[in-house]
Amino acid sequence: MSTSTVAPIAGLGEVPNHAYGVRFDDLGRAFPVAGGESRQVLRDVELEVEPGEILAILGPSGCGKSTLLRIAGGLDAPTSGSVTIDGAPVDRYDARCAVGFQEPRLLPWRSVAANIALGLPRGTAKADGRAVVERLIELVGLAEFADHRPREISGGMAQRTSLARALARNPGVLLLDEPFGALDALTRLKMQDLLLDVHAAAPTTVLLVTHDVDEALQLADRIILLGNDGGAPGADIRQTVVVPGHRPRDRGSAELAELRGRLLDGLGIDRHGSARGVEVTKTIPHYPY
Amino acid sequence: MTQQTTDAPSRPAPAAARPAAPRLGRRLVDRKWFVIVGGAIIPVIVLLTWHLVSENGIVPTSQLPSPTMVWLALIDLIERGLFWQYVAISTQRVLIGFAIGATLGLLFGAIVGLSKLGDILLTPTLGALRAVPSLAWLPLLILWLKLGEESKITLIIIGSFFPVYTVVASALRHVDRQLIEAARAFGLHGTRLFGTVQLPAVIPETIAGLRLALAQAWLFLVAAELLGASMGLGFLLTDSTNTGRLDRTFLAIILLAVIGKLSDSLIGVFERWAVRRWT
Incomplete structure (x- = not known):
């Protein structure tokens, strides 16, 4: 997945390239549980995402990362506060967003190409749609598998199809919920580069939920760490x-390694070296760990 | 359709060239001729035993007619022109009743499976009606619709409605929620969502339901023809028993078995195609 694959997406459809800002305003979400009680998952989330920014959302599992993302896409609604995209409140299943789910969620009876076409905005002319799908298939490197069914391709290919489907929407906000979480390490790195290529060519706003600190450091302009302070629930x-520096970032940079340690700290993971009194050397790169 | 799953995503060409899992010689049970011959073994043994038992007088022919007698009864019916008439009228009743019953089953199954309100309103009533044995309807149907075709076809409609209704309603309720959510997130709703996700997702189950319904239609046909019919395989069954023509009774049973199996096999082929196409 070299940067040469950027070119095809540049002329993606007739729709002008757009990116919207997202604003979470004092947002809270509580889920009802048995017995008429409710469990607070998110509270007081105050966040402004700039148009074109890549924001990574980190946090321990079950802390509400996905919920926050789902609320941004109108797949879920907040119980308090509000969320707006480009200044306007988010609709149910907001058409300005496209979602890349944790699982590929492809229609098993449709070919890869037809699954990607599902993401096209409604009212796309047939010929335009075909051209966009063709370019996206090329971009995610699945040209030879266009006519295959999801069960005939590997998990990584299915996840790339899912990403292409989200891109076909030419979204103002791209919501990615641990999209590479289920992939093997090598495929994951390739997918991250692919996402950066796509973003460089068509800089949309990206909200990326991940549990992988390295992935967040590699991809994001900014990282937020969700968590509970042990006081109020949620x-x-x-x-x-x-995150300092421009993308693509050197995966072995010492600066990132330092940030990585701080973020892991925030997630409640101690840095084994310093915890055991091992002196940290700056001369030897820490990657691969 | 070529089956290939590869774990080398970025280099498809060499992966595609990789042969399918090595065949350790085709096993006997995978061979087509063996499947056909194997399925015929038990019927042939039964036929031979039947022949021996009746020909040697171990069981008197008044209780067990020989295969030859049943064969002659078949020839006799064909020569009188009754055979095709009976088969045709029975098949016609089954097909009309099945078509109407299956359509209604699809319709009500979709209402109950897709709409919470439909579920609340219809499920208890339809569940109770399903619990009524088929024969219980017969006196009422004859009273209301007389002895004509309507009463028989209505009974078959009832018989083929429930398998389709039950299967479709339950399948629609269990369509993968994640797929539906994804489709909604990509802007599908209402009839487009139904046509794009929900309907294709339940096609294999629906065809399995149709298969059950067709089998049920043949069962209900016999019930319908047992009372007040002047033609058809069910009539052949009762009439021959009443007149002591046991050879014809056997013939009727064998015909029902063979025709039922044939129509089931036809849908079975369709079902296999649908499972390949839609999953």
Whole structure:
């Protein structure tokens, strides 16, 4: 997946390239549980995402990362506060967003190409749609598998199809819920580069939920760390980290390694070296770990 | 359709060239001729035993007619022109009743499976009606619709309605929620959502339901023809028993078995195609 694959997406459809800002305003979400009680998952989330920004949402599992993303896409609604895209409130299943789910969620009876076409905005002319799908298939490297069914391709290919489907929507906000979580390490790195290529060519706003600190550091302009401070129930933003440097970033950079340690700290993972009194050397790159 | 799953995503060409899992010689049970011959073994043994038992007088022919007698009864019916008439009228009743019953089953199954309100309103009533044995309807149907075709076809409609209704309603309720959510997130709703996701997702189950319904239609046909019919395989069954023509009774039973199996096999072929196409 070299940067040469960027070119095809540049002329993606007739729709002008757009990116919207997203604003979470004092947002909270509580889920009802048995016995008429409710469980607070998110509280007081105050966040402004700039148009074109890549924001990574980190946090321990079950802290409400996905819920926050689903609320941004109108797949779920907040119990308090509000969320707006480009200044307007989010609709149910908001058409300005496209979602890349944790699982590929492809229609098993449709070919790869037809699954990607599902993402096209409604009212796309047939010829335009075909051209967009063709370019996206090329971009995600599945040209030879266009006519295959989802069960005939590997998990990584299915996840790429799912990403292409989301891109076909030419979204103002791209919501990715641990899209590479289920992939093997190598495929994951390739997918991350692919996402950066796509973003470089068509810089949309991206909200990326992940549990992988390295992935967040590699992809994001900014990282927020969700978590609970042990006081009131529900998670809020514990830390905001602006990632230095321009993408693509050197996966072995010492600066990122330092940030990585701080983020892991925030997730409650101690840095084994310093915890055991091992002196940290700056001369030897820490990657691969 | 070529089956290939590869775990080398970015280099499809060499992966595609990789042969399918090595065949350790085709096993006997995979061979087509063996499947056909194997399925015929038990019927042939039964036929031979039947022949021996009746020909040797172990069981008197008044209780067990020989295969030859049943064969002659078949020839006799064909020569009188009754055979095709009976088969045709029975098949016609089954097909009309099945078509109407299956359509209604699809319709009500879709209402109950897709709409919470439909579920609340209809499920208890339809569940109770399903619990009524088929024969219980017969006196009422004859009273209301007389002895004509309507009463028989109505009974078959009832018989083929419930398998389709039950299967479709339950399948629609269990369509993968994640798929539906994904489709909604991509802007599908209402009839487009139904046509794009829900309907294709339940096609294999629906065809399995149709298969059950067709089998049920043949069962209900016999019930319908047992009372007040002047033609058909069910009539052949009762009439021959009443007149002591046991050879014809056997013939009727064998015909029902063979025709039922044939129509089931036809839908079975369709079902296999649908499972390949839609899953």
